[in-house]
Amino acid sequence: VQLQASGGGLVQAGDSLRLSCEASGTFSRYVMGWFRRAPGKGHEFVAIISRSGANTEYASSVKGRFTISRDNTKNTVHLQVDSLKPEDTAVYYCIAGREWSASMRNRRSPGSYDYWGQGTQVTVSS
Numbered sequence: 001v002q003l004q005a006s007g008g009g010l011v012q013a014g015d016s017l018r019l020s021c022e023a024s025g026t027f028s029r030y031v032m033g034w035f036r037r038a039p040g041k042g043h044e045f046v047a048i049i050s051r052s053g054a055n056t057e058y059a060s061s062v063k064g065r066f067t068i069s070r071d072n073t074k075n076t077v078h079l080q081v082d083s084l085k086p087e088d089t090a091v092y093y094c095i096a097g098r099e100w101s102a103s104m105r106n107r108r109s110p111g112s113y114d115y116w117g118q119g120t121q122v123t124v125s126s
Contacts, residue, residue: 001023001024001025001026001027001030001096001115002023002024002025002115003021003022003023003094003095003096003115003116003117003118004021004022004023004094004117004118005019005020005021005092005093005094005117005118005119005120006019006020006021006022006120007019007020007120008091008092008120008121008122008123009121009122009123010123010125011084011122011123011124011125012084012124012125012126013084013085013086013124013125013126014083014084015084015124016080016081016082016083016084017080017081017084017122018078018079018080018081019034019078019079019080019081019092019094019120019122020076020077020078020079021034021076021077021078021079021094021117022074022075022076023075023076023077023094023096024075025075027072027075028051028052028072029051029098030051030096030097030098030115031048031049031050031051031096031097031098031099031100031113032048032049032068032070032077032094032095032096033045033046033047033048033049033068033077033094033095033096033097033113034046034047034048034068034077034079034092034093034094034095035092035093035095035110035113036088036090036091036092036093036122037090037091037093037119038087038089038090039089039090041090042110043093043110044059044090045059045107045108045109045110046058046059046062046066046079046092047059047062047066047068047079048068048095048100048107049068049069049070049077050100051100052072053069053070053072055100056068057104057107057108059108061087062081062088065081065082065083065084066079066080066081066082067079067080067082068080077094079092081122084122084124085124086124086125086126087124088122088124089122089123089124090121090122091119091120091121091122092119092120092121092122093116093117093118093119094116094117095110095113095115095116095117096113096114096115097112097113097114097115098114
């Protein structure tokens with residue numbers, strides 16, 4: 001599956017963005033999600049959503065501010081990011097994986113996902 005992320009930008013603290021990721025292939029077969037990478041840091045788990053959309057999981061740092069959703073009819077996954085903070089500044093990557101692991105550690109590990117998009121930059125100024 002190929003992933004194309006969009007929607008990033010330069011915003012002020014407290015603003016909102018809607019990140020989108022369009023996928024090719026049999027989209028509904030994949031667990032979808034987002035990771036991010038801030039300058040000088042490794043990939044950080046943000047959120048994932050199950051194949052049907054019934055289950056979601058968020059990093060504690062974004063829970064309550066970010067919302068992940070998917071539309072299997074349009075092969076698209078979205079990440080609504082509200083109440084942005086300067087520490088949310090990062091490149092956001094759309095990801096896809098074949099399974100929803102029973103292990104939370106694995107679900108939040110970048111190595112568990114086979115497919116990565118090119119990333120979209122989110123910069124939040126204070």
